[in-house]
Amino acid sequence: MAPEWPIGESKTYQQKLLIPGTNKRKLFGILEKPNLPPSAPSVTYKIFMFGKASSGKTWTMNRLSGQELPSQHIETAGIQCSNVYWPMKIGNRLILFRLEIWDAGDSSVKRYNHILPACREGVDAVLLCFSVIDRESWTELPRLLSSATQPADRAAKIAVATRYDQFSHREVTEAEMESFEAVHGVPILKLGGTGDDHSDELTHTAPILNFLCKRLWQRDQELLSVKQ
Amino acid sequence: ASCTLVGLSATSGVPLFVRHTGHGKPPAYALIGSLNGIHVFGESHGVTLCTTRTHNANLIWKTYHDSIRLILIRGSETVGDSCDGSLLDLMFASLVLLLGLETLTSATNVERLKRDIRPCYVLLDELLSRAMGCEDHHGFSHLTGCAECLIPSEQHNLQNELEKFAEGADSTYGCVMMQGHVLCGTRNFWSLSHTELVLLPLLVASNTFTVARDLPIYLPNKSPNVPFRMLVIRLTGLISVVTLCGPTPTLTEMMRAASSFWAPSYQTLEALSSLLPCNISPSLLSHLDNAIIGLILVNYDHKKCVSCVHLSEESRSRCLSVNRKVAALRSVYRSVVGPLLQPPAMPPEDFPSRLHPDHVPLESYVSTDNYKVYILQSSPYHLLVLFPPALPIHIARQVSIRTLAVFTKGKVPKI
Numbered sequence: 001m002a003p004e005w006p007i008g009e010s011k012t013y014q015q016k017l018l019i020p021g022t023n024k025r026k027l028f029g030i031l032e033k034p035n036l037p038p039s040a041p042s043v044t045y046k047i048f049m050f051g052k053a054s055s056g057k058t059w060t061m062n063r064l065s066g067q068e069l070p071s072q073h074i075e076t077a078g079i080q081c082s083n084v085y086w087p088m089k090i091g092n093r094l095i096l097f098r099l100e101i102w103d104a105g106d107s108s109v110k111r112y113n114h115i116l117p118a119c120r121e122g123v124d125a126v127l128l129c130f131s132v133i134d135r136e137s138w139t140e141l142p143r144l145l146s147s148a149t150q151p152a153d154r155a156a157k158i159a160v161a162t163r164y165d166q167f168s169h170r171e172v173t174e175a176e177m178e179s180f181e182a183v184h185g186v187p188i189l190k191l192g193g194t195g196d197d198h199s200d201e202l203t204h205t206a207p208i209l210n211f212l213c214k215r216l217w218q219r220d221q222e223l224l225s226v227k228q
Numbered sequence: 229a230s231c232t233l234v235g236l237s238a239t240s241g242v243p244l245f246v247r248h249t250g251h252g253k254p255p256a257y258a259l260i261g262s263l264n265g266i267h268v269f270g271e272s273h274g275v276t277l278c279t280t281r282t283h284n285a286n287l288i289w290k291t292y293h294d295s296i297r298l299i300l301i302r303g304s305e306t307v308g309d310s311c312d313g314s315l316l317d318l319m320f321a322s323l324v325l326l327l328g329l330e331t332l333t334s335a336t337n338v339e340r341l342k343r344d345i346r347p348c349y350v351l352l353d354e355l356l357s358r359a360m361g362c363e364d365h366h367g368f369s370h371l372t373g374c375a376e377c378l379i380p381s382e383q384h385n386l387q388n389e390l391e392k393f394a395e396g397a398d399s400t401y402g403c404v405m406m407q408g409h410v411l412c413g414t415r416n417f418w419s420l421s422h423t424e425l426v427l428l429p430l431l432v433a434s435n436t437f438t439v440a441r442d443l444p445i446y447l448p449n450k451s452p453n454v455p456f457r458m459l460v461i462r463l464t465g466l467i468s469v470v471t472l473c474g475p476t477p478t479l480t481e482m483m484r485a486a487s488s489f490w491a492p493s494y495q496t497l498e499a500l501s502s503l504l505p506c507n508i509s510p511s512l513l514s515h516l517d518n519a520i521i522g523l524i525l526v527n528y529d530h531k532k533c534v535s536c537v538h539l540s541e542e543s544r545s546r547c548l549s550v551n552r553k554v555a556a557l558r559s560v561y562r563s564v565v566g567p568l569l570q571p572p573a574m575p576p577e578d579f580p581s582r583l584h585p586d587h588v589p590l591e592s593y594v595s596t597d598n599y600k601v602y603i604l605q606s607s608p609y610h611l612l613v614l615f616p617p618a619l620p621i622h623i624a625r626q627v628s629i630r631t632l633a634v635f636t637k638g639k640v641p642k643i
Contacts, residue, residue, distance in 0.1 A: 026465065027436075027437065027439075027462075027465050028439070028465070029439065029462045029464035029465055029467070030439055030440070030461055030462060030463055030483060030486055030487050031463050031464055031487065031490055031494050031497070032464060032465070032494075053343075062437055065437065067436075067437035068436075068437060074346065074347070074349050074350055075343075075346040075347045075349075076347065077326055077347035077350075077443050077444075078441060078442050078443035078457075079441065079442040079443075079479055080435065080438040080440070080441045080442075081438055081439055081440040081441070081479065081483070082437065082438050082439055083439045105347060107343055107346070107347065108347070108444065111344070111444075112444050112455075114457075114475065114478075115442070118442065118478055118480070121480070122480075
């Protein structure tokens, strides 16, 4: 049995993710990574954003990576990937999580058959997106749940409700979402515009990233214990 | 000021998309219908409606392959001109770039076509913003028809590395880009057409928040019906490497290959960020005269252009902001290159013939209250130099001639 080490965030090292002198997160190129002590190991997880057009996939990806949020919906062309670095403390050890997020545009997925397999291959978690102001994207959710991954991946599944701040246009009730979570065992992350306070995006996003990293780590532990 | 692009199906008149920048709202559905109606009316009488001007707008119509009609509406004080025709050509080419010519022109399902066109909005919006002179949309490639470049101090190493990297990815078309400018390209990359060299960097620069992309694209001139996969890998915060590939390598393989291949060059790549915002290596910059406050150099043979609007920032000529310098250079380019000097790289078919068939103009200048621009032509170059308004023109001429020599003679990296 793998021991249950406490897993928590590392506020000190979160500062290393920022552009010096600002509180905006740096966009690290593929040759770069945050300046953490070299002894801290790095773990990579592949996450796939899945959902119909305009369900908020690209918005969510940018929210997680701390980049500028799109102000209007422009459909994604092809596949785009973001790296989200997040330091966590597991037991006493500092570990750098790298979340490699894959996002593909709906029409590209339909037109080109190499795109979906490339996104799904070796995936560790799937974020199923739906918009709370679009009823159709909610009713699609169960179907997305079953078609998102191959069972062999045993990918962690998490649903993301986007545009949660738009109360007046909401077409999905809280009760429905709670019932979904209970029935399918899939947690729903609720994301929406953070209002005009753009200054401290890291503090707003930290809980979501902590949740994701914990979930991914737990899945790893479960898979390891199954092997044994 | 505002600028609107309307796309319609030429056969059925159904609007496919409307993109709008600037003040006011985009035109209503009914208005779009009328705009198309006038064109169709003309056609039925054997007349092709090209352009028109109203109280407060300039309009230009252009039909492509008898299936897509584009209408550009400029609602502003600035007069539209022949460059608008080239702009529409670029916008049509943007549609081909992401959809393919076949899909675009022989679409049977209009709703599906409308959905498929949506990813093109990014490029169309960028071109519209440039046409309108929006802040922070600096760039001259849409006017010159050449790729917007940087002149680093040492080109050869990066070039060799890129050729090796592209070969490893089974690709002959590759380039390294920094913030929308091309740092270097493989030999075959420079064999792409003017349109392709203008649009590909725009497409790469349109996405600033991701670390890797796999985009199916169709080269409008070289391969309008067979797609390539454009793989873009962001190596550092500012620099990306782009390759046009076939079915292999996969994006995952490419990310790994790029990490290991370019890791040794990390310091070199980081150091290149000092080229911004001037776009020209410090050693070349040091040879430029202090009077110069902005310039554009175009080499039409090599399909490259380089511009700099951050010169002499500290000097007395604080009257012109960066945006106004860009506007000045663009306005002079549009009015002089083509009508007076050798036509730009992508002349539209309805281009007016030269003013004087017996004499080839070589130099020109524009003098206004706020600036002076001296323009030199010396095949295959055009050089436009921006000066403060007080500088006497004969001095501007001498400085411009010296400047052209700085860029073209001696052992300097050339464009």
